[in-house]
Amino acid sequence: MIRKVQMAVIGGGPAGLSAAVAAASQGVTVEIFDDNFIPGGQLIKQTHKFFGAKQHLCGTRGMDIAQILLDRCTQHNVIINQQATVTGVYANTLGVLYPDKFEEVEFKSLVVATGASENMIRFVNNELPGIYGAGAIQTLMNVFGIRPAQNVLMVGSGNIGLIVSYQLKQAEVEVECIVEALPQVGGYQVHASKIQRMGIPILTNHTIIRAEGNEQEGVTGAIISEIDKDFRPVPGTEKYLSVDTICLAVGLTPLADLLEQCGCKMTTISELGGRVAVHNHYMQTSRPDVFLAGDVSGIEEAVTATLEGQLAGLAAAKYMNIGNPLIIQNKMNEILIQLNEFRDGPFGEKATYGSQRLLKEYSYE
Amino acid sequence: MKDDIIICRCQDVTEQEIVDAIKKYNLSTVDEVKRVTRAGMGHCQGKTCRKLVEQILSRELSRPVSADQYTTLRPPTRAVPLDLLANAEQSFDKVVSRGRGGHNE
Numbered sequence: 001m002i003r004k005v006q007m008a009v010i011g012g013g014p015a016g017l018s019a020a021v022a023a024a025s026q027g028v029t030v031e032i033f034d035d036n037f038i039p040g041g042q043l044i045k046q047t048h049k050f051f052g053a054k055q056h057l058c059g060t061r062g063m064d065i066a067q068i069l070l071d072r073c074t075q076h077n078v079i080i081n082q083q084a085t086v087t088g089v090y091a092n093t094l095g096v097l098y099p100d101k102f103e104e105v106e107f108k109s110l111v112v113a114t115g116a117s118e119n120m121i122r123f124v125n126n127e128l129p130g131i132y133g134a135g136a137i138q139t140l141m142n143v144f145g146i147r148p149a150q151n152v153l154m155v156g157s158g159n160i161g162l163i164v165s166y167q168l169k170q171a172e173v174e175v176e177c178i179v180e181a182l183p184q185v186g187g188y189q190v191h192a193s194k195i196q197r198m199g200i201p202i203l204t205n206h207t208i209i210r211a212e213g214n215e216q217e218g219v220t221g222a223i224i225s226e227i228d229k230d231f232r233p234v235p236g237t238e239k240y241l242s243v244d245t246i247c248l249a250v251g252l253t254p255l256a257d258l259l260e261q262c263g264c265k266m267t268t269i270s271e272l273g274g275r276v277a278v279h280n281h282y283m284q285t286s287r288p289d290v291f292l293a294g295d296v297s298g299i300e301e302a303v304t305a306t307l308e309g310q311l312a313g314l315a316a317a318k319y320m321n322i323g324n325p326l327i328i329q330n331k332m333n334e335i336l337i338q339l340n341e342f343r344d345g346p347f348g349e350k351a352t353y354g355s356q357r358l359l360k361e362y363s364y365e
Numbered sequence: 366m367k368d369d370i371i372i373c374r375c376q377d378v379t380e381q382e383i384v385d386a387i388k389k390y391n392l393s394t395v396d397e398v399k400r401v402t403r404a405g406m407g408h409c410q411g412k413t414c415r416k417l418v419e420q421i422l423s424r425e426l427s428r429p430v431s432a433d434q435y436t437t438l439r440p441p442t443r444a445v446p447l448d449l450l451a452n453a454e455q456s457f458d459k460v461v462s463r464g465r466g467g468h469n470e
Contacts, residue, residue, distance in 0.1 A: 086442075087441035087442050087445055088440025088442065089440070095440065101449055101453070102450050103453060104453070117412045117413075120413045120416075121417075122370050122372070122380065122417060124369075126370060126371060253412075258442065260438045261438050261439065261440055261442075266432075
């Protein structure tokens with residue numbers, strides 16, 4: 001017997017949890033499939049308070065927001081399957097891998113909220129032990145309480161690079177410097193100023209060209225260099241840094257593999273991080289029973305992921321004719337206004353351009 | 366240590382190997398690079414190296430990589446142990462035959 005659920009949600013981060021709660025509040029039976037040991041996605045690693053309005057749970061620490069969303073799931077009888085990796089989406093069935101079994105789950109509607117994967121860059125010896133993605137550093141530090149390094153070179157000055165540098169300093173780890181390939185800092189100025197006040201230099205037009213070390217000791221140093229406008233190293237500007245860890249925070253790519261597999265129309269928009277599924281305002285893809293929310297729909301951050309999740313959950317309920325369609329439509333309109341307000345605000349500028357292009361492509365269908 | 370850069374960590378494929386393969390076999394798509402070098406065929410199924418291979422291809426061919434040069438994504442996205450698959454109530458064959466599968470069907 002194939003297990004059947006009304007709505008399946010892939011991913012238990014801010015987008016997936018919000019989608020589940022929004023749909024369940026309309027009477028939909030929802031199950032979440034999350035591949036981690038602890039649900040909450042990236043929120044569980046965020047020890048800082050979020051910027052934005054109170055109604056979006058901002059002013060609260062990320063890890064506490066995760067708990068609030070998980071409590072709401074419990075209130076609405078949302079089932080969260082942990083260590084449940086979705087390995088494929090077929091016609092209307094998921095293949096789900098657990099540590100001890102593989103099962104099929106049939107769905108009436110699906111919300112894909114798989115988030116993103118971290119980008120990698122090319123430099124000599126980039127496979128040495130001691131080279132981490134920023135997400136791994138945060139997991140070690142903020143989830144497991146392990147001091148991950150003594151002194152770090154941070155690559156990338158987007159918000160993740162800036163916030164993780166700050167968190168490393170809080171854990172009494174030295175951050176030698178932050179290198180940024182672009183001519184300007186990528187993240188919010190408020191984060192960058194805080195970092196510079198702590199005495200961490202941010203070197204723009206710089207990148208790492210080589211890691212030093214060996215298999216036994218791991219990283220023992222890094223060579224950075226100035227780069228020209230075509231991102232080519234400028235000879236003679238190399239500098240050696242004595243560090244034991246290199247942290248890469250060089251952007252994210254939407255984890256859209258499952259959407260592509262199950263037949264959703266895809267497009268490539270670099271502002272959103274790469275290949276993304278074309279969707280409408282209500283987060284519905286070209287496959288009417290498949291919805292998406294969060295970073296998988298284009299790289300943004302937790303507030304927009306939460307709002308998109310709510311939209312996707314409500315839209316899925318409406319698609320299945322569950323709940324009152326007028327009430328749902330009103331709620332969706334309210335959320336859309338909030339989403340646009342947030343994106344137009346000081347903390348949401350980046351992805352708006354990409355989102356508009358995505359919607360434009362959808363309307364040409 | 367040689368100044369070669371690992372691109373696919375799962376399958377230990379270096380940048381030089383990919384560049385050599387592109388030149389030797391006239392490769393122009395990520396799938397062709399994958400089939401010749403195994404870059405992207407390991408545990409993570411190209412999640413780390415896919416973009417890097419696209420960058421290398423675009424540099425070697427002196428043009429941006431377009432949609433028809435991307436790799437085709439097929440299930441499973443992660444390795445599934447055979448004993449778990451065998452114990453699943455429905456066989457994987459049935460799942461696949463019911464599904465839409467990849468682009469080629």
